[in-house]
Amino acid sequence: MAWSTALTAVSAAFLASLVEVVEAFTIVLAVATLRGWRPAAIGTTVGLTALAGVVLLLGPLLARVPITSLQLTIGVLLLLFGLGWLRKASLRAAGVIPLHDEEAIFAETAQLGSQQQRVHRSLQWVAGITALKAVLLEGLEVVFIVIAVGAGRGLLLPASLGALAACALVLAAGAAVHRPLSRVPENTLKFGVGVMLSAFGVFWTGEGLGIPWPGQDLALLLFASLFLAAGLLGSSLARKLSLGFA
Amino acid sequence: MTMLKELAAELIGMFVVERRLTISVLAIVAMVASLVDFIGVAPLLGGAALLLGSLTLLVESVLRGARPPG
Numbered sequence: 001m002a003w004s005t006a007l008t009a010v011s012a013a014f015l016a017s018l019v020e021v022v023e024a025f026t027i028v029l030a031v032a033t034l035r036g037w038r039p040a041a042i043g044t045t046v047g048l049t050a051l052a053g054v055v056l057l058l059g060p061l062l063a064r065v066p067i068t069s070l071q072l073t074i075g076v077l078l079l080l081f082g083l084g085w086l087r088k089a090s091l092r093a094a095g096v097i098p099l100h101d102e103e104a105i106f107a108e109t110a111q112l113g114s115q116q117q118r119v120h121r122s123l124q125w126v127a128g129i130t131a132l133k134a135v136l137l138e139g140l141e142v143v144f145i146v147i148a149v150g151a152g153r154g155l156l157l158p159a160s161l162g163a164l165a166a167c168a169l170v171l172a173a174g175a176a177v178h179r180p181l182s183r184v185p186e187n188t189l190k191f192g193v194g195v196m197l198s199a200f201g202v203f204w205t206g207e208g209l210g211i212p213w214p215g216q217d218l219a220l221l222l223f224a225s226l227f228l229a230a231g232l233l234g235s236s237l238a239r240k241l242s243l244g245f246a
Numbered sequence: 247m248t249m250l251k252e253l254a255a256e257l258i259g260m261f262v263v264e265r266r267l268t269i270s271v272l273a274i275v276a277m278v279a280s281l282v283d284f285i286g287v288a289p290l291l292g293g294a295a296l297l298l299g300s301l302t303l304l305v306e307s308v309l310r311g312a313r314p315p316g
Binding site (some may be wrong): 084198206209211212223226227241 | 261263265268272275278279280282289290292293296300303304305307308309313
């Protein structure tokens, strides 16, 4: 395995997972602030256990699927996922849709809690379930990202390392600041992730269809540059368009 | 049950951010597959169509999102 290929997988999985882990961590933090660390920790633990079960179940199945079918399926899913993120990030950068704000998620979760203050036991349960759902949902997205980035060419290990590094970074940052991680420039991050996922999506889809990309893995750099340029162009045109309608 | 529904909705929502974009991407992939596998177009040409098609769809989708509805 070339180090450049492994590094691309690590960074793609790291950046994509970072966004998801920040979202999950913000919700867990909101639950812990409202109802204490016990329901948050229990919900998180159960969520992580369920997630481990999914990974153990999916892992052996992946080895039985033909590599081109896997590349095509994952490539198309990755392309849909990446273009979706890039579209939203471009529209946010253009000011057409509001920025996704982690403080807003925190406040929303907090408000949800205050409305149900009278039923203490139920709330503990609801708080635990809220943390569980956040960890499970965002965790599944991280698992998908790792599989998508790594399964096509035996890069599961570097992709997993990238995702683990993202978890470690968010946990360390969270422990240091004890606040929702609103300082992370989320839209910039999402823009970059969308660019990388879209580039991987085109690459894997092409490989699955038997297209011999010139330069092999180096083609990813060209694809990423083109998606970055297209996203920036779309964002700039969208800003002008929305100002014209205003 | 509600949680399973939410899980399914979340997972589907990962790929179907905008229905028209999703359908168009799937159509381009199907078209490239047909061109390469059945019509015998050079694979590299199919790859170029896939890349340029995806880039065009992205810009078009962003611009459509910026227009007011209706």
